[in-house]
Structure formats: C-alpha cells, structure tokens
Amino acid sequence: MKKIASIVSALAFAAIAAGVQANAADGSSWGPGADDANFKAMLKSGFRAKGIATLDRLDQDATQAFCSDPDRANSKESAAQKAKIEADNMAAIKWPSDGKWLGDWKEGEKLAQSGRGLTSTDKAGDVNGGNCYNCHQLSPKEISYGTIGPSLTNYARIKGVDEEAMRYVWGHIYDSKAYNACSNMPRAGYKGILTEKQIKDLMALLLDPNSPVNQ
Amino acid sequence: MRWRKILVPLAVATALGAVVARAEEDKSAQSIEQYREALKDGNPAELYESSGEELWKKPAGPKNVSLEKCDLGLGAGVVKGAYAQLPRYFKDTDKVQDAESRVLTCMSTLQGVDVAKYVNASFGTPEKDDLNAIATYISGQSKGVPVKVSLALPKEQQMYDLGKRMFYYQGGSHDFSCATCHGEEGRRIRLQDLPALATKKGAGSAWTSWPAYRVSAGQMWGMQWRINDCFRQQRFPEPVYASDVTIALSMFMAANANGALMDTPGIKR
Numbered sequence: 001m002k003k004i005a006s007i008v009s010a011l012a013f014a015a016i017a018a019g020v021q022a023n024a025a026d027g028s029s030w031g032p033g034a035d036d037a038n039f040k041a042m043l044k045s046g047f048r049a050k051g052i053a054t055l056d057r058l059d060q061d062a063t064q065a066f067c068s069d070p071d072r073a074n075s076k077e078s079a080a081q082k083a084k085i086e087a088d089n090m091a092a093i094k095w096p097s098d099g100k101w102l103g104d105w106k107e108g109e110k111l112a113q114s115g116r117g118l119t120s121t122d123k124a125g126d127v128n129g130g131n132c133y134n135c136h137q138l139s140p141k142e143i144s145y146g147t148i149g150p151s152l153t154n155y156a157r158i159k160g161v162d163e164e165a166m167r168y169v170w171g172h173i174y175d176s177k178a179y180n181a182c183s184n185m186p187r188a189g190y191k192g193i194l195t196e197k198q199i200k201d202l203m204a205l206l207l208d209p210n211s212p213v214n215q
Numbered sequence: 216m217r218w219r220k221i222l223v224p225l226a227v228a229t230a231l232g233a234v235v236a237r238a239e240e241d242k243s244a245q246s247i248e249q250y251r252e253a254l255k256d257g258n259p260a261e262l263y264e265s266s267g268e269e270l271w272k273k274p275a276g277p278k279n280v281s282l283e284k285c286d287l288g289l290g291a292g293v294v295k296g297a298y299a300q301l302p303r304y305f306k307d308t309d310k311v312q313d314a315e316s317r318v319l320t321c322m323s324t325l326q327g328v329d330v331a332k333y334v335n336a337s338f339g340t341p342e343k344d345d346l347n348a349i350a351t352y353i354s355g356q357s358k359g360v361p362v363k364v365s366l367a368l369p370k371e372q373q374m375y376d377l378g379k380r381m382f383y384y385q386g387g388s389h390d391f392s393c394a395t396c397h398g399e400e401g402r403r404i405r406l407q408d409l410p411a412l413a414t415k416k417g418a419g420s421a422w423t424s425w426p427a428y429r430v431s432a433g434q435m436w437g438m439q440w441r442i443n444d445c446f447r448q449q450r451f452p453e454p455v456y457a458s459d460v461t462i463a464l465s466m467f468m469a470a471n472a473n474g475a476l477m478d479t480p481g482i483k484r
Binding site (some may be wrong): 029048057113119120131135147 | 233249361376384387388391395396399401402403409446448455458460465
C-alpha cells in the first residue's frame with residue numbers, strides 16, 4: 001500500500017513538473033516541443049533568402065537551440081547540458097597561430113566602431129566590423145556606446161595584461177559561449193565573423209597600454 | 216501650408232541633431248527628447264495619414280471600389296479604434312491578421328487587386344508606401360485608445376505562443392534573437408534605448424508608437440517595416456511581408472502591450 005501510494009504521488013509530482021515545464025509563467029505553452037510542426041511551417045513560409053542572408057541561417061546549432069528557451073536554459077535541470085555546450089565551444093577555439101596576442105589598437109578601434117557585415121544588404125567579401133561599441137563602452141572618448149554588454153573602459157588597468165588575461169580575452173572574442181553558453185555576445189571567431197588578424201587588433205584595443213581604452 | 220508646418224520643425228531637428236553629436240552623454244538623451252517634442256508639433260506622419268485616408272476612400276482596382284467597406288475587426292467600415300484591437304482572428308480568412316495583412320485581404324476581396332505585387336515589393340517603393348500610408352491612417356484612428364488584443368480564441372493564443380517562440384529563436388551568423396536586444400529593460404545599442412518587449416512596460420511603449428515617421432531616414436515605417444529591419448540587423452533572411460512570422464511577433468508585442476494607449480502615428484529619431 002505504502003509503496004503504491006509513493007509511486008502514485010511520484011507520478012503526480014512528475015505530471016505537475018511536466019506541466020510546469022510546458023507552461024511558461026504567462027500560462028501559455030510555447031517553447032521547443034510545443035506546437036513544433038506549426039512553428040517549423042511558420043519559419044518555412046515566413047522567410048526568404050535575401051542577398052547573402054540565406055535560409056540556412058534559420059538552421060540552429062546546438063548552442064542556439066539550447067539558448068532559444070531561456071527559462072529552460074537557466075534551470076537547474078539544464079546545468080549539465082549547459083556545461084557540455086560550454087565545453088564544446090571551448091574546444092572549438094583556435095588560439096593565435098603564431099603565439100602573438102596583440103595587433104594594432106588603431107585598427108582595433110576602427111573595427112570596434114564598425115557594425116557592418118553579414119546582413120542581407122551587405123555584400124559577400126565585405127570586411128565585417130566588430131560591432132563592439134553597439135554594446136560596450138570602450139574608449140572614454142566615444143560617448144555613443146551601448147549597454148547590452150559590460151563597460152570595458154580601462155580594461156587592462158583593471159584586469160592586467162598577463163598570459164591568463166590574454167587567453168581570457170581571446171577566448172571571449174573568439175567564442176564567448178565557451179564561458180557562458182547563452183551570452184548575448186556573438187562568437188566572432190568561431191562563426192567566422194572576424195579574422196585572426198582582426199581579433200588581434202581588438203585584443204590590442206583592450207590590452208595595449210597605449211590604447212585609448214586604457215588612458 | 217502643410218509644408219511650412221513640417222519644414223520648420225525639421226530644421227529645428229537638424230540643428231538639435233548637431234547639438235546631440237557634441238553633447239555630453241547624460242545630456243544627449245535629453246536632447247533627443249527635446250527633438251522629439253519639437254517634431255510633435257508637426258509630425259510629417261500627418262502627411263502619410265492624410266494620403267492614407269485618400270487611398271482608403273478612393274475607388275481603385277479592377278472593381279473600382281474603395282476600401283471603406285473593409286472589416287478591420289469591428290465590422291465593415293469601422294476604422295475608429297480598430298488598430299488597437301489588432302492583430303485578431305478573422306473568420307473569413309480563418310487567420311489571425313494585423314492591420315497591414317488585413318488591408319491586403321480587403322484590397323484583394325473588395326477591389327480585386329492582385330496583392331502579390333504589394334507583398335513582394337521592397338520597402339520604399341510606391342506599393343509599400345501606399346500600404347504604409349493606409350496603415351498610418353488606420354493607426355491614427357486609434358490614437359488615445361487602449362490596446363485591447365484578445366487571446367480568447369485558440370488561434371489567437373496559438374499565434375501569441377508562436378510569436379513568443381520566435382522572439383527567443385536564435386540563429387544566423389551572430390546567434391541573435393529578438394531577445395538579444397529586447398530581452399532586458401534599460402539596455403541600449405549605442406545611444407538608442409531598447410524596449411524590453413516581453414514586458415508590459417516595454418511592449419506598451421513600443422507597440423503603441425508604430426507606425427512612426429523616422430526623421431533620420433525621412434521615411435514612414437509601419438510595424439511590418441520595423442520588424443523587417445530588425446531581422447536584417449539580426450543577420451536573418453528577410454521576413455515575408457505580412458507572413459505569420461511577422462504577425463506572430465506583432466501578436467506577442469500587442470498582447471503584452473494590452474492596456475497601453477495608442478500614440479500613433481509616432482515619431483522616431
């Protein structure tokens with residue numbers, strides 16, 4: 001009797017838990033797993049390729065799929081999956097081929113200012129920008145900066161310029177998802193947005209003592 | 216007559232624009248606000264509103280009839296207050312529709328127009344300018360009216376859920392979703408404040424301010440154009456005009472905005 005009761009209550013608990021997962025805070029059932037066929041059909045009929053922005057951009061990799069349901073991604077139950085996604089992104093990082101971390105901060109500043117590249121109105125082969133100022137404060141001289149990411153002003157003065165700091169910054173620019181699976185920051189290296197040389201120039205903008213970021 | 220009303224504030228706006236460029240950070244938001252205030256006296260959107268009204272009332276298309284009998288959800292011919300209750304489910308099309316997709320339906324059924332040309336035209340072409348003008352007119356007829364979008368019917372709730380899922384859907388070269396920029400309150404891109412669209416406050420301020428005249432571009436944008444350019448910046452392919460993707464996102468925003476007062480046509484930097 002006791003055993004049956006405990007099984008029944010466990011089943012009831014499981015049913016409630018499943019119900020909670022399927023129903024978001026607003027009482028709606030909306031996430032991956034709910035109404036998948038209609039969502040797929042909506043994507044298929046709702047977009048068309050334009051210029052370089054082709055339809056395969058709607059195909060998600062494991063990181064994108066995981067992060068498209070923020071409540072689930074942030075839940076305790078997803079901790080192991082989150083750790084695996086971070087480890088997979090970490091393993092994909094290519095470190096500088098010649099062992100040199102820093103390029104030219106002046107070029108880095110230009111890149112940080114540029115938000116161009118890879119939209120449906122950009123051309124194949126255009127030089128992509130870093131989009132940095134869209135979300136971060138960097139040089140204190142630039143008053144037009146975004147706040148989606150943290151301020152990076154005085155970065156080297158605060159965090160130092162040792163090997164560990166170099167590695168940390170390179171990794172974040174190359175693939176931020178190695179450190180936080182659902183970071184808002186694009187994976188500039190992993191997704192081929194920026195070249196190795198461009199990443200070095202951005203490294204210099206952050207870590208060169210002469211860079212305006214550190215003045 | 217109208218031109219003077221519009222050109223003077225535009226000159227003021229240009230001058231203020233120069234001030235903004237030099238301003239200290241904490242002053243720039245204030246300047247932008249002043250600039251918006253200056254423009255409110257003579258929002259060029261009024262031009263589009265009146266041309267939209269003309270397009271609404273003028274007989275056109277193969278059947279040479281006007282759109283005045285169009286049912287925007289409150290009954291044939293009722294424009295006042297209709298925008299504030301869109302998107303909604305329509306029995307005749309068995310679809311949830313926003314203002315712009317509903318206008319396409321009426322152009323097709325009442326006027327006999329082949330609307331494919333309107334769907335496929337780029338923004339900034341005469342076809343899309345007409346649709347933007349009509350949407351501007353319709354939205355203006357809901358100015359001051361509280362948003363009241365229904366999720367009572369299963370298809371309406373389903374559209375909301377699909378919109379919510381689209382809002383969080385990441386993809387493309389940059390891993391962006393709508394939520395990357397519009398997921399948290401108090402964030403900016405450069406100096407542009409970003410409304411948090413999953414909240415009542417953020418959706419309330421955003422949904423109620425489009426269609427809007429964009430001063431920097433000198434263009435009138437409806438919500439369809441707004442969403443289209445968001446996806447461009449998101450590095451996604453192009454959303455099809457009036458497709459369910461765009462209507463689902465509109466449903467998500469509009470229902471989140473329920474209770475906020477329509478303030479259309481709006482004006483933006």
